[in-house]
Amino acid sequence: MEKVLLEGLNDEQQDAVTSTEGPLLIIAGAGTGKTRVITRRIAYLLESKPDIAPENILALTYTNKAADEMRERVEALTNLDTGDMFIGTIHAFCNQVLDEVGTHIGLPKLRQIDGIDQWIFLEDHLDKLGLDYYLTLANPRDVLKDFVRFVSRCKDEMVLPQDYAEYASGLRADFKLTRGELGDEERRVHELEVIREEELARVYRIYQDELLKAGLRDFGDSIIYTIKLFKERPNILRSYQGQFKYILIDEFQDTNLAQIEIFTFLAARRRNICACGDSDQAIYRFRGASFASFNHFIDKFPEAKRIRLNKNYRSGGHILSAACRLIENNGADRFEPAVLVPNNGEGEHV
Secondary structure, three states: OHHHHHOOOOHHHHHHHHOOOOOEEEEEOOOOOHHHHHHHHHHHHHHHOOOOOHHHEEEEEOOHHHHHHHHHHHHHHHOOOHHHOEEEEHHHHHHHHHHHHHHHHOOOOOEEOOOHHHHHHHHHOHHHOOOOOOOOOOOHHHHHHHHHHHHHHHHHOOOOHHHHHHHHHHHHHHHHHHHHHOOHHHHHHHHHHHHHHHHHHHHHHHHHHHHHHOOEEOHHHHHHHHHHHHHHOHHHHHHHHHHOOEEEEOOHHHOOHHHHHHHHHHHOOOOOEEEEEOHHHOOOHHHOOOOHHHHHHHHHOOOOEEEEEOEEOOOOHHHHHHHHHHHHHHOOOOOOOOOOEEOOOOOOOO
């Protein structure tokens, strides 16, 4: 069966499937068979290691649709029921962890909200925010979407309400020390910046307090509370580390700092973690995802093996050349860029 799982794979793909021990970073360009490699790697683990059961594998991707496809492919390859294997999104995983053991850090059962629900929640608590700098007389609600984005970005970068409050307090202290050295206009500019940051800190704190009072959490909370749980309850972390002997992360370019912290916690003991992605395909930069995710992975797992998939099975050489010339303009915002090699000849001209 192991031999069958490697059929039709090129040398780099086979290496990615069979390099099971220790950290592995797969840099997979567009159309290079990334999903095929990930699913065969899962199947290879189940077939080649008699001590590994489906519940010992944690496979994370970015959308429910991608997770469903991954599960279907693994079941087709192995003829096994993957019901006991966690294949899903990082938020779904964290929600499951919090539902199971969140009470260990005093968290009640919380209902999740996102997007428009967060905006409605802030609107319902508008009178408690005490807006001044951000008060829009025509429509005070205009700024609420900006607040939702601000809070989400803070949580993606593991900045908690108390952290932002300390930052704003530091700005106020610095302003008091230096205001006498500033001209009138410059003093006014600095003062407005301090007021703005203080208001953001207050909105963040009130939003978070009111969420808990209402028995709610947002997407960012799923990650933040799980990090808190793993930090404060190492016995709980040890249990999950014992269960998940192999960790696989697809679409790694779309992860952020907080999510990488979760992966690092889970893989700390065995270090059998495989991350697969392509910095040129990062589509969630506004949520903190970028080529820096790969640098963070290398920082956390400096011994990681790197495998590059660059044989493209989707497009001809003319299309790939045009695409590469365009993507080169991304400049430094790329992680070890490579030119894709066509597998099907030059094809039609663009």
